Amino acid sequence: MDLPLRPLDESGFGAVVDCNLAADAEHLAPRLTAALHQHRLLIVPRQHLNHADLLAAAACFGMVDTRVDRRYAVGGFPGLTVISNVVEDGEHVGVYDGDNEEEWHADNTFKPDLTSATLLYSVIAPAQGGETRFADATRAYADLPPTVRQRIEGMRSVHSIEQLGALQSQASGGQSSAAVGSLAGHPKVEHPLVLTHPATGARSLLLGSMVISGITTLAEIESRALLDELLEHTTSAPYVYSHRWEQGDLVVWDNLATLHTASPCDSSLHRRLLYRVAVR
Numbered sequence: 001m002d003l004p005l006r007p008l009d010e011s012g013f014g015a016v017v018d019c020n021l022a023a024d025a026e027h028l029a030p031r032l033t034a035a036l037h038q039h040r041l042l043i044v045p046r047q048h049l050n051h052a053d054l055l056a057a058a059a060c061f062g063m064v065d066t067r068v069d070r071r072y073a074v075g076g077f078p079g080l081t082v083i084s085n086v087v088e089d090g091e092h093v094g095v096y097d098g099d100n101e102e103e104w105h106a107d108n109t110f111k112p113d114l115t116s117a118t119l120l121y122s123v124i125a126p127a128q129g130g131e132t133r134f135a136d137a138t139r140a141y142a143d144l145p146p147t148v149r150q151r152i153e154g155m156r157s158v159h160s161i162e163q164l165g166a167l168q169s170q171a172s173g174g175q176s177s178a179a180v181g182s183l184a185g186h187p188k189v190e191h192p193l194v195l196t197h198p199a200t201g202a203r204s205l206l207l208g209s210m211v212i213s214g215i216t217t218l219a220e221i222e223s224r225a226l227l228d229e230l231l232e233h234t235t236s237a238p239y240v241y242s243h244r245w246e247q248g249d250l251v252v253w254d255n256l257a258t259l260h261t262a263s264p265c266d267s268s269l270h271r272r273l274l275y276r277v278a279v280r
Contacts, residue, residue, distance in 0.1 A: 003031040007039065013136040014041040014241050021250065022053045029060035032252075036061060036117060037200050040257045041134050043243065044250040047121065051077040054121050054250075054275055061117045061252065062279035065108075069095070074275070081276045083120070085130075085267035093273070101168065104135065104235055104261045105208040107278055110161035112189050114206075115255045115278045124273035125245040130265030133235075133242045138204040138257045140234040141194065155193040157206070157227070158213045161186045167210040190216060193230075197256050204257045207231050234259060245272075 008014035015035060019028060021044060036042055049057065051074060058064050064079040072095045074080040082094025108115040120132070141149070193215065195206050207230055215223040242263070243251060253260060255278075265272055 003028055003035060005035055005039075008041075008043075008241060011136070011139060012039060013139060013239075014043065014134070015039040017042050017044045019044065021047055021057045022049055025053070025057045025060050032060045036252060036254055037197075040136060040138060040254045041241065042252040044252070045246065045248065047248045047250045049121055049250065051080055051275070054119065054277060055079060057250065058119050058277040058279050061119075065115060065278040065280045067111075068278070079277050082273070083276050084124070084271070084273040085265060086124075086271050086273055087267070095276075099267050100264045102261050102263065103168070103208075103210050104231060104259045105211055106137075106206060106255050106259055108255075109159045109191060109206065109208055109211055110164065110186050110189060113280055114191065114195075115280055117252060117279050118255050119250060119252045119277045119279075121275045122245045122247055122249045122273075123275065124271050125247045125249070126265050126270035126272045128266070128270055129263060130270065130272045131242045131244050131263040132251065133240055133261050133263060134253060135235045135259040136239040136241075136257075137207070137234050137259050138197075138202050140239045141203050141205045143238075144233070149194075152193050152226070152230070155218075156190045156216045157193050158188050158190055158216060159208065159211050160188045160213045161211070162188075163213045164208075164211040188213070195256055197254075200257075202257065205230055205234055205259075206256075207234060207259060209261075235261075245274075 004018040006016045055064060055077060066078040068079060068081050072081050084094045086093040107118050191206055195204050209231060212227060214220055
């Protein structure tokens with residue numbers, strides 16, 4: 001079965017896929033995986049997916065990660081998590097990422113085993129704000145000066161959900177889904193600053209504006225300066241695509257090759273609700 005695909009731009013980062021995942025996901029699995037490895041970001045519009053369909057689509061890309069935060073999980077559908085700015089009876093529904101929070105990251109880097117891909121499916125799309133921006137961390141690494149690539153070779157950084165929760169709270173007036181969730185007790189972990197993709201061999205930068213506490217071999221001031229410099233480069237305009245959500249959009253990204261962040265959205269005016277699945 002063919003996979004109709006339209007690249008977003010000449011760089012090869014991102015592509016729009018026209019298919020019906022509810023009907024054809026299983027048959028398209030090898031082509032979808034190949035397309036994700038090639039383009040690092042797939043946008044599949046106009047989908048009508050129930051929870052089981054979404055989990056089946058996720059299985060095209062790997063093993064669904066069921067070790068999710070129980071506080072935000074969908075009962076009866078292991079691996080499915082709610083993300084929203086919706087408030088019901090004074091309580092946030094699902095993971096709340098803050099009206100004004102902007103946090104560049106790759107998913108679940110506070111875990112020892114990295115997430116390979118993430119799927120996000122839009123059920124309620126805001127009329128204004130709430131875009132998700134994606135950064136091509138692979139091309140950003142390739143474009144670094146050779147001296148910088150040589151300097152950071154072999155470096156490792158510390159990822160901390162405790163720090164993530166603290167910084168989220170500061171940015172969101174004391175509110176943090178990470179700080180109060182069931183995964184909050186995860187100990188700090190180390191990951192390479194530069195990843196080598198297990199499927200493609202491509203190299204990319206693994207960064208996080210809130211979750212990384214430092215580089216193991218550098219003093220705090222030098223570490224923060226280097227991390228800030230690399231993040232500024234990776235999230236600069238040439239490497240970023242901003243996705244304006246429509247109801248029924250499914251977006252899949254290679255978590256080992258990209259970074260992403262939410263954009264500000266006024267929850268008092270515009271509701272936003274999505275379902276997320278991670279695979280490993």
